[in-house]
């Protein structure tokens with residue numbers, strides 16, 4: 001089956017009524033037929049039929065063998081980090097969602113993990129950062145918010161050679177445009193609050209793995225910590241996924257038109273969108289993805305212009321988050337990356353002139369008028 005069809009039909013879930021939509025099993029616990037017997041469902045922290053339908057759907061879309069659904073993207077990442085032990089070393093992209101860096105620097109370091117941050121596209125510096133304690137590589141591609149691109153296949157060869165787990169945050173492209181497990185990654189993680197749920201109405205996280213033994217280790221963490229996704233929210237993400245194909249195509253289509261408009265605007269000094277041929281990651285994106293996505297970052301001529309744009313946009317909302325049907329504009333230096341020290345932020349280009357746009361499914365002409373008016 002093609003990906004568009006899999007998004008609509010998801011898992012082969014069936015139940016006696018013939019319901020087309022997976023029912024919401026709003027039950028904490030499940031009756032046992034007799035001592036030592038189970039229907040396969042015992043307690044909702046371990047298994048819930050609605051959540052299982054979502055987990056099977058995302059595992060299918062990401063070409064993995066097991067999926068796990070959590071109450072947020074951060075909960076998913078926190079569970080993954082429990083696969084490691086004190087003393088383990090992880091190499092991560094310098095440019096990552098700020099909340100993930102905050103997690104690594106506060107909670108994971110307190111628990112004895114160590115981190116090296118670098119541009120994971122630069123394989124020489126990646127190789128020189130590997131130590132006998134290194135256990136994993138954690139990458140985003142495209143990164144949030146600078147849209148750096150890493151060649152997943154190339155990095156996965158390094159990971160395999162040194163027996164490291166390659167973890168890819170696939171939030172920005174979703175499995176519709178990029179399937180990291182097919183390029184050699186071991187674990188894929190999503191903030192499903194973004195493209196997968198797709199409507200700016202549900203907070204969720206998803207993880208997919210290929211190796212059954214590793215999946216069992218994560219299942220133990222999952223049932224022990226909790227943090228799993230509630231049945232109603234699982235259903236909302238499943239419903240979102242049904243239209244994933246349509247939304248991704250429309251958002252990417254709108255995004256390239258907006259990127260072209262911004263790249264010639266007099267107030268825009270830099271543009272970061274991997275769908276532009278001028279982007280250094282363009283060729284890699286063409287090889288490893290089937291679309292360039294709907295995320296654009298751009299730098300305007302002054303912080304005053306940035307602040308004017310944020311107060312003048314009318315259709316696009318000035319709000320954190322991304323990937324939903326509504327276009328959102330974010331100010332990374334204050335919002336998503338506000339916890340990163342200013343000098344580090346500036347060195348990465350996350351300055352007070354940088355704006356990040358999550359392109360929605362509105363009519364692109366309306367979005368262009370909104371941006372043109374705001375950039376005056």
Ligand SMILES: Cc1ncc(COP(=O)(O)O)c(C=O)c1O
Pocket residue numbers: 072073074075097099100140144169171172190191192193203204205321
């Ligand atoms: C790339 C990326 N990964 C993970 C997260 C965390 O996800 P959540 O907000 O669902 O906890 C975010 C949130 O913005 C993100 O942008």
